[in-house]
Amino acid sequence: MIPLALAVIGLLLFSGLLALAWPARRMALRVSATGMGGACLLGLIGSAQSLISGTAPESLRAAWSLPIGELHVGSDALTAYFLLCISAVSGLAAWYGAGYLRAYTDRRATGVTQALFALLLASMVGVVIARDAVLFLVCWEVMTIASFFLVTFEDERSEVRRAGWVYLIASHVGVTALFVLFGVLYRHAGGSFDFARLAGHGMQPGAATACFLLAFVGFGTKAGLWPLHLWLPDAHPAAPSHVSAVMSGVMIKLGIYGLLRALAFLGPPTLWQGEFLLGIGIISALLGVLNALAQHDLKRLLAYHSVENMGIITIGLGLGLIGQVRGNPTLALLGYSGALLHVLNHGLFKSLLFEAAGSIHHATGTREMSLLGGLARAMPVTALCFLAGAIAICGLPPLNGFVSEWLVYLGAFRGATELGGGAAAASVAVIAMLALVGGLAVACFVKAYGVVFLGEPRRPAVAPHDASWSMRLPMALGALACVGIGLWPAGILALVSRPATLLAGAPGTSLDLPATVAPLTSVAVSVAALVVVLALVRVALLRRREVRSAATWACGYEAPSPRMQYTAASFAAPVLEPFAALLYGKRHEERPAGCFPERASHEVHHGDAAGERVLVPLVLGIARWLGRSRAIQHGRLQLYLVYILITLIALMAWQLSRTPWRP
């Protein structure tokens, strides 16, 4: 496993160098994408094989020239599983990216972009194999910086620059928390950054709580959990689509990976940690989907759905922790396997959706949903792929999103029926919230798919075309993977069960995951068969009849125009109405006035309530408080020399007061 992962990193970096060095830009894209695709295929096969055969944990140490830490890499089932997720999503995205960037070759240094993309992928692999805190943080930081430069790809636009800065600042707030976390762990482990030694030490409850919160801030920022998600809805739309696909599909999942590793360092889990994660997961899921419904920009909508799905993953983790604490290994296994499978599933369908959004942007030059419409006719393949992704992300059968959400549901039902008291009530809250979030997600994606792909084009002037094959094929493969996992979940659960068992820490449970999900196959197959039978009946009945085409019935109105179609905002309005208190909506209205009104307008915008109501006031408050120190700042050199003198005298006096007087 380790030689394989190192080979993957090497191949990725080599592909990046090729992209930089190759003289012809278009060829460079193709060659480096082939290299990255090959590396990811290697990683995919290797990690899948390791998960099936269940290879023992390995580790490899080497000296390095830094004074702290060491070059220590290792692998276990969790590493192998995340390598699988990284490879599956990134390979397709790299392939898609080569097609996506081709339009920019005459304007930009696409080779540099491609090299940074390769660096991002390599650093992600580095993060999951690192077994030393220093090495881990180095990889983590490379990942952040590479993705920062990728987000600011179109840096001539001011909103892209702003998104980039927000992302960089948010990431570094998170990393600061990680520095402190590993600093505290370093002291507790007796001066070692080695993961193996960090894990071996018990902690005081107070220290464990502090470390847990630090880990939540550090890794939760990357994962985009509420209320640390604010960078995410800006950064994802700003980045090129294949970068959004990888960032949303896998990079933010590494926050979950980090959280899982950190939990192992904090000693035995406690009930409140599980309930805390459950609560954060519920809030993230609900506010994520509500904010997604309120968006008009397709990629921003998808970005908010990442917050929702990270919430579902966190709910799974919370259930797993509660199961562990309450001695219910079946619940723990269900929670962890649901969370882990959702990591892969979300990676697959979210990258697919981002790629489809990128193709739409390519074809029409806009991501504003109210300007689009009727694209299914011009872009049939993209439309079909987007539809598959939409059904999957809504968690509807028979696609893959359903399988993982179903496992989380099953865990929650188990928690509700088998645990008593607060844990049972929390489990039912999970059930109710998952149901609500599921219904809202359906509303959101019916809106997105319907407004963008169905109906008539709202701007008739544009003549869009479907994406090139190099962009369509990765999307089609991603959609096939979604369908495949949905139809045959037992196959993928054979891969998930090993890392889930590792996390649940109870190999003795009688729950057989592949057998648990086996009934879903028969349900999926019978629904599909029923649809086919009904379709054949309709074909047979209509064969002898006349089938005509006509205009849509407009209730007798003679001259309907495409602009009269229901818009995304009007579709979402009644759904959002009951939740208005949780959102931050702004309305600009110009009502028609007078007997012969000439103009009227109505605009609705939604900001992020967590940002507008909590974070911005908080940051401004801190800034105002710190502003008080301006009283001693006058910018005069003499004054600062006096300050230095006073400080020196004060230090001297302090030192003198400590040393005993010996004449």
Next chain:
Amino acid sequence: MNGNALDLAILVLVPPLLPAVIARTKAFFAGRRGQPLLQPYRDILRLLRKDAVYSRTTTWVFRAGPLVSCATALAAGAVLPLSASRHAGGFSGDIVVFAYLLGLGRFFTMAAALDTGSSFEGMGASREAAFSSLAEPALFVALAILAINARALSFAGTFGALTWSMWGWNAPVLLVACLAIGVVLLAENARIPIDDPNTHLELTMVHEVMVLDHGSVDLALVQYGSAVRLFVFGALFLHTVLPHLEVSHSTGAAILLAGELAVAVMVGVVESVMARLRLPRVPQVLAGAGLLAAIGLIIQLARSAR
């Protein structure tokens, strides 16, 4: 296996009877004679023989809508134990599969509505999305109450545990669950007081307006599918209300049929004595059903903790 086939035959053949029973009940209250009980079957057969007209705006999604909504309603019925005696089989988590299958059907119905490009149909889809997203939590909390009550994760186990003595012991909680499921039944089947299937103004419709452009075989599938959905929700409601009975399979099937007719009469009575709610009230009713179920749940949890 034999019993299973009987259940499936009932599921496929009986549903169109229910709208006719509802219409007859309403006619009785209005002092009219009402339509023949077999009228929905005749309507469906007539539609199946018609020529088809499709809007030029639509794509394959429009044609897939009726197929998927009909197929998922049938599949959801197959997941649910139907006959009053058959409380075996099923699998852990089939409760969730049931609700999400209906969700898939709803997704395609709404997408097909948006496919026509008509703002009326968009309006209907939007309202359907708003109402169903609020109905879903009420349904799930009610099902969670039943699951906790029975300490089971499947329909078969959940309903199998609902005995006479259980009703005696836990009546308030079960009553709340019944009430929530009853409200969801009315909401999901576009019935008064949530929606009026007989309204004649497109602006006020919810479910009916989404299928304005469907005709011929597609309309037949839509009507048949919504009858099946009513039947399936009726069965769910019945199993919640009726205690588990130790009877032979055919007796169980007969009880199911009688119960379904009773549910249809009940829906007809509700439609006759109530006016439709104003649209802004509907979310309040659905959220209220959810909250009621949540209160029932708290009582249930407090009881099972003892």
